[in-house]
Amino acid sequence: MADPMRVRATENGGVVDVKILMKHDMETGQRKDASGKTVPAWHIQTVTASYKGKDVFQAQFGPAVSKDPFLNFKFKGGAKGDKVTVTWVDNRGDKRTDEATIA
Amino acid sequence: MRRAFFRATAALAAIGLTAKASAQQAPAPASSGSKGRVKVVYQLSEGNDQAVRAMANLRNHLNGAPDTKIVVVAFGFGVDFLVEGAKDARGNTFEAPVAALSSSGVEFRVCRNTLTARRISEQNLLMDAKVVQAGVVEVARLQFEEGYAYIKP
Numbered sequence: 001m002a003d004p005m006r007v008r009a010t011e012n013g014g015v016v017d018v019k020i021l022m023k024h025d026m027e028t029g030q031r032k033d034a035s036g037k038t039v040p041a042w043h044i045q046t047v048t049a050s051y052k053g054k055d056v057f058q059a060q061f062g063p064a065v066s067k068d069p070f071l072n073f074k075f076k077g078g079a080k081g082d083k084v085t086v087t088w089v090d091n092r093g094d095k096r097t098d099e100a101t102i103a
Numbered sequence: 104m105r106r107a108f109f110r111a112t113a114a115l116a117a118i119g120l121t122a123k124a125s126a127q128q129a130p131a132p133a134s135s136g137s138k139g140r141v142k143v144v145y146q147l148s149e150g151n152d153q154a155v156r157a158m159a160n161l162r163n164h165l166n167g168a169p170d171t172k173i174v175v176v177a178f179g180f181g182v183d184f185l186v187e188g189a190k191d192a193r194g195n196t197f198e199a200p201v202a203a204l205s206s207s208g209v210e211f212r213v214c215r216n217t218l219t220a221r222r223i224s225e226q227n228l229l230m231d232a233k234v235v236q237a238g239v240v241e242v243a244r245l246q247f248e249e250g251y252a253y254i255k256p
Binding site: 006008010019021067068070103 | 202205206226230231
């Protein structure tokens with residue numbers, strides 16, 4: 001199981017600001033290890049965030065995204081106390097889902 | 104005269120031997136546990152100038168010994184650098200160095216008692232910071248229970 005994400009969501013004037021810090025090595029597939037062998041690509045491919053069962057954000061990540069990616073987006077119509085759920089899937093099929101309560 | 108001298112040196116040598124023997128025995132249990140990774144706790148409690156020094160220390164530490172497990176415990180004025188938008192004396196923010204250290208395995212733990220006392224919201228901390236109940240308890244616990252070495256930069 002992958003390491004947990006940090007998710008933080010704050011509401012201000014009907015707009016919810018969501019900050020996500022993912023823990024992932026994001027191997028590009030271009031790097032070589034000490035013995036000269038290529039380190040296989042291993043990175044997040046999709047990130048989705050949903051609010052009340054409805055997707056409010058979708059992203060496709062590639063090998064150019066840094067290690068431990070940070071993501072910040074806003075959406076309208078969220079209310080304090082509700083939950084935002086964030087899921088990523090990487091190219092090995094690993095998944096991680098975390099949620100945060102809107103403050 | 105000469106005999107007395109011999110006796111004295113023999114006695115001294117014997118003392119030396121036993122001292123050496125006990126010295127060899129003493130550290131053995133400490134190192135025999137095959138602890139593997141060196142673990143270090145950094146205490147930050149003195150504000151942003153200390154944090155700037157610590158950033159350099161942490162980088163050097165990981166350059167010299169990349170395998171080290173490092174935990175930074177921040178409390179008192181030491182939490183300031185982990186608040187969003189915090190700047191050092193030259194006006195640089197701490198976000199980039201903290202994120203870089205965090206992705207090389209350094210953990211940042213913040214004292215909740217400090218946050219409460221100084222009315223800092225958990226929402227305003229950098230994403231890399233994790234909150235623990237009490238900074239001092241954490242520093243003591245890591246050393247006593249988990250065998251961390253202690254550094255205060």
